[in-house]
Amino acid sequence: MTTKATRKGQFYGKKYGQEFDFITSSKKDKQHAFCKVCRRDVSIAHGGRNDIVKHTKSKLHVDSMSMRTEAHSTMKLTSWASTSQDLNVTRAECLFTAFYLEHNIPLSAASHVGPLLRKAFPNSEEVKKFSSARTKTTCLVHEMAKDGQSRMISSMKASPFAISTDGSNTSSSKLYPIVVNYYDSEVKQVVCSLLSMTELEDQSTGENIAKLLITELKKHDVPWQNCTALGSDNASVMVGRLKGVGTYLKECQPEIIVLGCPNHRIDLAAKAASSAIPFSIDSLLIDVFYYLEASVNRKLELRKFQKLCGNEVQAVLKHVCTRWLFLGQCLPRFLNQWNALQIFFEEEQKPKGKGAKKQSPADQISPNIQAFRIPKMLPGSSNMTSKSADGVSSILASKSSSSSTPPSTSKGSSPQRHAASQGEKRQVDGTVQTCKRQRTESVKTTKKPNVHPPVAAASKVGKPSGSSKKKPSTPKPSVASSHGRNTSKTEEGNEETRQQRIATALQSKYKLAVAHFLSQSISAFDRKSVILQTRSPYVHKLKRELEGLLLDLYSKFVEPEAIKAVTDLTYVNYKNPKNQKEDKELVIGSETRDIMDKELDDTDCKKFFAMVRLYYTKACDYIVTKFPLKSVVLAHAEVADCSLRVNAKFSSVKYFTDKFPCMLFVKEDETKYEATDILQSQFLAYQLADIPEAVQNETDCDKQWAVLAAEKDPSGQLCYDRLAKVMLGILTIPHSNAECERVFSQVRKNKTDFRGSMSTDVLSSVLITKAQQRGPCYSRDFDDKFLRRAKSATYRTLNESDARVL
Known part of the structure; x- marks a missing residue:
């Protein structure tokens, strides 16, 4: 008896999609087809093509097809390209979109632009059709x-x-x-x-x-x-x-x-050189900025000293170490305000009033009375009554008046009032100063309105001013600054506050001279960094710019004979003391030299000049070892510079055409060798011909070659079309990574x-x-x-x- 063969069913084939344009393969399995109109899977396991035909006659498919046809008809009826007015409306919508993007305006603002324009221009027909909200924008x-x-x-x-x-x-x-x-x-x-x-x-x-x-x-x-x-x-x-x-x-x-990126390398070279400086100028700038940033009153006080010193009132810039050579912008302004900042921090170190310098009448009062603490007078409470000597009455008066006003440094200020309100009103480095006789007692301070935040814990009390000449007391900080690095250890093991650290640094003439030298020397790095951040192609000059930076540093501390004795700058023996200039010939800046002659002794001068030599040596070490001064690519890329065409070599052109065949233009009926010969003939003609005036008027190298590419000979043939393609290909090589950094800056402006x-x-x-x-x-x-x-x-x-x- 013969058995029937088992039916396996129908499977989807490409012919179904060719016959029915709305049918495609299904992701479910091979025995289903997907209908684009109905957005559903259709089983074809039983009838195959016949199942698809049945589906086209179903009510679901007919209704979906009808809706789709009506939608397409509506789009055709509302076709905006039929009139010039509709074109202008769409152009206006695109221009507004470009406006949002250029000025980093949120796209959600587009939802109000249409109604706003219709309100402003109610009679304009084009404005009435303007409809570009957030989704469309x-x-x-x-x-x-x-x-x-x-x-x-x-x-x-x-x-x-x-x-x-x-x-x-x-x-x-x-x-x-x-x-x-x-x-x-x-x-x-x-x-x-x-x-x-x-x-x-x-x-x-x-x-x-x-x-x-x-x-x-x-x-x-x-x-x-x-x-x-x-x-x-x-x-x-x-x-x-x-x-x-x-x-x-x-x-x-x-x-x-x-x-790699030369801009990053220049920045790293400057940092390598600054490691020779015995102190961190970056830390000083950051300390000063955050000390002033924490209080508006401090900024206002600094303005007075800036005007007193005849300086322009300027804010201290925030130094950001990650930005390329940002120190070159912060340091000159900081040096202009050095005297004002020095006086400001000296005054910040002193207690307010004159009582701290000479013995006041309050010092002659009984210790028991002097240690007495006046409680805060609550608002609305009755006046306090107290029996005291005539010398204490002034303390009570000043204490009562200071409950609502901050301590003043005016001429008539009472030193006792200052002593009572010192720990409550002034929070400079997180300390509280009172009399030494209260050392064993816990001092409870009361929070006042319109003052700095309260201190978390009281510190040890210092000696009264004038009680000891050998070792004045240093307040011990109890609360760390919110910006970090509030205290540091001194040579004697005591903790030094940020305020004291800044004041000490600003009083040092040696550090002032070092800061002026750093401001003068860092400009050499800064100039090259700015040049290499250009958007125009610069790879054809990159090698010369990097060599120019090294030569500039050599000239500041190396004898000219030692530099000229070699043909390759990387072989200059700049570390040999015999090849270095004398101290008086080292380039440190005129203002730095003046400070040294007037303010520093011989010991500091010797230490300073040793630092200068080490600074330049470290910079040259980094440049010689890390910069691509011997790059073959950069050496051959100089052939694209029109100003060097007479001494250029065709071997440099051939170097790039061999490395990148896409730069060589080859016609269908030409061989590679024939195309190379034509390229060489154009190069030789380019070397001998006079540069057209249109080329000389262009400053960018790529624009010069774009003009040369269109040059024609008397017969109407292009003169340098093949050569220009090679040169423009060379100029596509990026000379820095600055453009990626620009993209990141745009990211921060748009995604906030x-x-x-x-x-x-x-x-x-x-x-x-x-x-x-x-x-x-x-x-x-x-x-x-x-x-x-x-x-x-x-x-x-x-x-x-x-x-x-x-």
């Missing part, structure tokens, strides 16, 4: 970001580019902006723009960061062969030889260039504590759009093609299966 931001990304990716696929990245901590993840240097043919210059802002959920290892970059470029189908360099800071996770990001990226692009819920997707679109803006918001132009896409941006964003989180 966010969708416009996404559309602008997509438009900028598409143009950037097109350039990356067709020409050389370089990528840069750096990590930034957020509340739950780490953001890695991918910044791209490429030549933009529309603006005819090398630009630096943000491609994406991605999150790294795993550990920030070199391998994971490299995978993130590889995945991002693969998502946009960008070939790694066009990538010339990786820009980053100098952390080992980025530039390490074994497990750095550059090492992993060489698996995709073996010739990728990894240079008040807008902490902004998603990474929206933040990325905001930053990409801001990076694409080349001018002020009111000068932006939007073509009709983009405006048509912008109109439907809200519909597409809200209906995409992978819709963004708004």
